[in-house]
Amino acid sequence: MKIIALNKKATYDFSILEKYEAGIVLLGSEVKSIRANRVNLRDSFIKIIKGEAFLFEAHISTLGTTNMHYKPDExxxxxxxxxxxxxxxxxGKSQVGGFSIVALKLYFNTRNKAxxxxxxxxxKNLHDKRESLKEKIQNREIAQSLKEFSRR
Incomplete structure (x- = not known):
């Protein structure tokens, strides 16, 4: 599995409850751009419209080799x-109580499907974000001390 893009902001701003894997409908030039790592998922989100899920605000930039007459909107x-x-x-869950659907990462699976x-x-609230930062710093310090201890 080759990870192309991560949305680190999503894990900072949200607490993740359930994860799903979804295929994505792309054009040929977009697949080439994804293979060239020209993707940004930072502010992307998912909306469900008339029983279909759509990804919004994901930026897939076009390559210079793309046909000049046909360049899809990024x-x-x-x-x-x-x-x-x-x-x-x-x-059903996104309509209740402040739940959102966010994109976490884009990758190619073993069959080369995006x-x-x-x-x-x-x-998350502000105090939740502070707690997660403190926890992250503590985990980093623990890992460093274990690494130093194993060197001795």
């Missing part, structure tokens, strides 16, 4: 491929 909505039950479950990992998430 931030166009892209359809996600999910099972009907998954879409219904996500839609996949998007999405998650049902709940927004």
């Amino acid at each position: 931030k166009r909505p892209r359809k996600l491929l999910l099972h009907k039950k998954e879409i219904d479950k996500l839609y 996949k998007l990992e999405i998650a049902l998430a709940k927004g």
Whole structure:
């Protein structure tokens, strides 16, 4: 599995509850751009419209080798491929109590298909963000001390 893009901001701003793997409908030039790591998922989100899931605000820039007459919009909505039950479950939970659906990472699976990992998430408050930063710093210090101890 080759990870192309990560959305680090999503894990900072949201607490992740459930993860799903979704296929993504792309054009040929977009696949080439993804293989060249020209993707940004920073402010992307997923909306469910008329029973179909769409990815919004994901930036896939075009390559210089793309045909001049046909350049797709870099931030166009892209359809996600999910099972009907998954879409219904996500839609039901996203309508209740401040839950959001966010994109976490874009990668190619073993069959060279572009996949998007999405998650049902709940927004963090400021004090939750501070707690996660403290926890991250503590884990880093523990790892460093273990590394130093193993050198001796």
